[in-house]
Amino acid sequence: MKVYAVIGMIVFTNCLLGQSKSQKITLQEGNDAYSKGDYSSATEKYTAAKENDAYFKADFNSGNSLYKQKLFEEATNQFNALVNTAESNIDRAKAYHNLGNSFMSQKKYENAVSAYKNALKNNPTDSDTRYNLSYALEMLKQQEQQNQDQDKDDQQDKDQQNKDQQNKDQQNKDQQNKEQQNKEQQNKEQQNKEQQDKEQQNKEQQNKEQQNKDQQNKEQQNKDQQNKEQQNKDQQEKGQISRQQAIKDLEAINNAEKKTLLKLQKKKAKPSKNNKSSDKDW
Numbered sequence: 001m002k003v004y005a006v007i008g009m010i011v012f013t014n015c016l017l018g019q020s021k022s023q024k025i026t027l028q029e030g031n032d033a034y035s036k037g038d039y040s041s042a043t044e045k046y047t048a049a050k051e052n053d054a055y056f057k058a059d060f061n062s063g064n065s066l067y068k069q070k071l072f073e074e075a076t077n078q079f080n081a082l083v084n085t086a087e088s089n090i091d092r093a094k095a096y097h098n099l100g101n102s103f104m105s106q107k108k109y110e111n112a113v114s115a116y117k118n119a120l121k122n123n124p125t126d127s128d129t130r131y132n133l134s135y136a137l138e139m140l141k142q143q144e145q146q147n148q149d150q151d152k153d154d155q156q157d158k159d160q161q162n163k164d165q166q167n168k169d170q171q172n173k174d175q176q177n178k179e180q181q182n183k184e185q186q187n188k189e190q191q192n193k194e195q196q197d198k199e200q201q202n203k204e205q206q207n208k209e210q211q212n213k214d215q216q217n218k219e220q221q222n223k224d225q226q227n228k229e230q231q232n233k234d235q236q237e238k239g240q241i242s243r244q245q246a247i248k249d250l251e252a253i254n255n256a257e258k259k260t261l262l263k264l265q266k267k268k269a270k271p272s273k274n275n276k277s278s279d280k281d282w
Contacts, residue, residue, distance in 0.1 A: 034065060056082065056091055060098075067102060076102040083118070093123035100132060109140035 063078035079099035086092035100115035116133035119126060 034061065034068070037068075040065070040069065056085055056087065059085070060091070060095065063095075063098060063102075067098065067105070070105075072102050072105045076106070089122040093119045093121075093126060093129070096122065097126065097129050097132070100129075100136065104132070104136060104139070107139075107143070109136050109143050112136040113140055 059078060059082055063075050063082065066072075066075040066078055076099060079095050079102055082095035083092055083099065086095055096115045096119035100112040100119060103109070103112035103115055113133060113136045116129050116136055119129045120133065123129070
């Protein structure tokens with residue numbers, strides 16, 4: 001991708017004019033290490049090539065080495081410092097360009113767009129920067145759309161969570177109401193059962209009392225019956241005695257009458273001395 005390929009072009013576009021021999025050698029060694037992909041050694045060479053903080057070329061290539069090592073935050077800091085130390089618009093444009101690349105690698109597209117625009121202000125003819133700016137704008141647009149979609153998804157998720165929470169709350173409320181109703185129903189059933197048990201106990205008590213009463217009545221009736229039978233028996237015995245007595249009395253009377261009659265008969269049968277027998281002529 002051109003977003004990153006530009007760096008390779010920039011790394012080796014270093015003017016060697018005005019440099020000391022040792023700087024040139026050290027810088028070349030850094031470039032050689034960079035070309036071989038030994039970015040850590042390249043960074044060390046570029047750092048060693050600096051005689052002071054104003055040595056732009058070495059700092060610039062050091063930033064590229066950091067970038068190649070995917071140390072994007074360090075590279076960003078390096079290029080961000082270089083835009084203030086660059087002595088020409090071209091160097092400043094290169095620093096802004098690579099600063100934009102560092103931001104792109106961190107998906108900080110809005111910062112990358114700003115960096116590429118500043119690069120074009122310093123070098124309006126740089127087609128690579130213009131291409132990178134177009135690409136960054138497209139990525140920024142996609143990112144914003146993704147953020148909007150994410151915000152929308154987050155809102156939907158939030159709405160769904162709220163809805164789920166409301167449903168859960170409603171379910172909990174329904175469950176609590178159901179449990180309360182069940183509890184009230186159980187209490188009602190328990191009260192009904194207790195009332196039925198009480199009524200049953202009362203009924204059993206009444207039945208028991210009635211049975212006792214019936215038993216007492218029965219015993220009283222039996223007792224009355226026995227008394228009555230005893231009275232009847234006594235009456236019968238008394239009547240029997242009276243009859244026997246009456247019979248005895250009657251027999252006594254009859255005997256007395258018989259004796260009296262016999263006496264009369266005997267008396268009649270004895271002839272009187274004064275009486276004479278006479279025959280009557282019929």
